[in-house]
Amino acid sequence: MRSLILALSVTLTACSAPSLTGWISPYQMDIPQGNTVSEESLAKIKPGMSRAQVRFVLGTPLLxxxxxxxxWDYAFRLTRNGKLAEDTRLTLFFSGDTLVKAETHGLTQPTAAVPTTP
Known part of the structure; x- marks a missing residue:
């Protein structure tokens, strides 16, 4: 009986050790949020396009x-394992019904056709 209590005590103590529980974590699924703007679709955007043309190429803006x-703001955020993996933003400015400029953040190659500001 004494050896059974000792064995259970050692087992419970081993399960509660912080060094063992640090590497065990529950699965966290990827969480994509927002509009994905590809480099190809960004390259199709040109100053002077109408709102309808921009909406046709990029889709309805998130904000x-x-x-x-x-x-118009197109934002995309991807979270993997509880940590931010990707964060991109595209902001389009119009004057009336005409595209004037675009600002990008997080896109790897901003197109030269659209004037961008950091």
């Missing part, structure tokens, strides 16, 4: 700010 009607 349409009611206070800034001439600005």
């Amino acid at each position: 349409t700010d009611p206070f800034h009607a001439d600005r």
Whole structure:
């Protein structure tokens, strides 16, 4: 009986050791959020395009700010294992119905056809 209690005590102590529980973690699935903007679709965007043409190429923007009607935001965020893996943003500015400029953040190759600012 004494050896059984000793064996159970050692087993429970081993299970609670912080060095063992640090490498065991539950599965966390990838969480993509927002609009994916590819380099190919970004290359198709040109100054002077209408809102309808831009919407056809990129899709409906994720954010349409009611206070800034001439600005569209396309944001994409990917989380892997609870950590941010990818964060990209594309902001388009219009004057009336015409595309004036675009700002990119996180895209690897901003197109030269659209004036960009960092």
